[in-house]
Amino acid sequence: MSDLIVVGFSDTEVADRALTKMVSLSKEHLVELEDAVIVVRNAEGKIHIKQSVNLTALGATSGLVTGGLWGALVGLLFLNPLAGFAIGGALGAGTGALSGSLSDYGIDDDFIKSLSETIPNDSSALFLLLRKFQPEKVLQELEDSDFKGKVLRTSLSPEQEQKLQDALSKTTAVGTTL
Known part of the structure; x- marks a missing residue:
């Protein structure tokens, strides 16, 4: 069973860097990406969706x-x-x-569009559909990175979701939102 993770970022470029990191983790066989989508909302509020699989x-x-x-x-x-x-x-x-x-593969396009309407201007979100991943090693990699994000949606267990949110907010102040 695949896990869906949606992380919001307060910058328009962080989602691209986070996806690059996830691709490098997939080359190390720490994650197996089924699908990935980046949503960017510019300063004018226009939404741009970048599918990883054309x-x-x-x-x-x-x-x-x-x-x-x-x-x-x-x-x-x-x-x-x-x-x-x-x-x-x-x-x-x-x-x-x-x-x-x-054809529609991976993450549902309607879900992406509806959730992308909720992110603020000048921000981005990364939608990941993972077949399998090694939580401890991936969380350690995220803690060591400079990604400051907020978990928006996930199909993970509450404990795993909290660990992911903690790893993403290690370098941010408590209570920081998008």
Whole structure:
């Protein structure tokens, strides 16, 4: 079962740095990221959502490869595998991009949009969907970093949520909010 963690930051750039840290922790096999989304609300109140997985591009790429291979095989039957590869690749890329843009993976987009409406101007939030993680080591890494955040939502147990909030607020004053 995956765990959802949403952390708000009082700066527009901290969520990017926090995601970079989580990616480096995933390379060390301390966390396994299923999905990650960054939401930034600028000074004018405009919300920008940055998905970590571009499903349209991913679908187009896999469709190109699959369609190209099938097109080349069919093209062999008609003694023109290059034309089959080109036609099959183009059709595969188009259908892959369409299916990627219509699919929803990981964190629900409606949930992201509704929660992003609650963050203040000139701030950001990091949405993480973790398959598994090593809590003690990840919390130690967060305590050693300069991320000053507030846990907004989580599916963790109350004890784990409190430990996470303590790790994120180690360097902040008590009672600091976004």
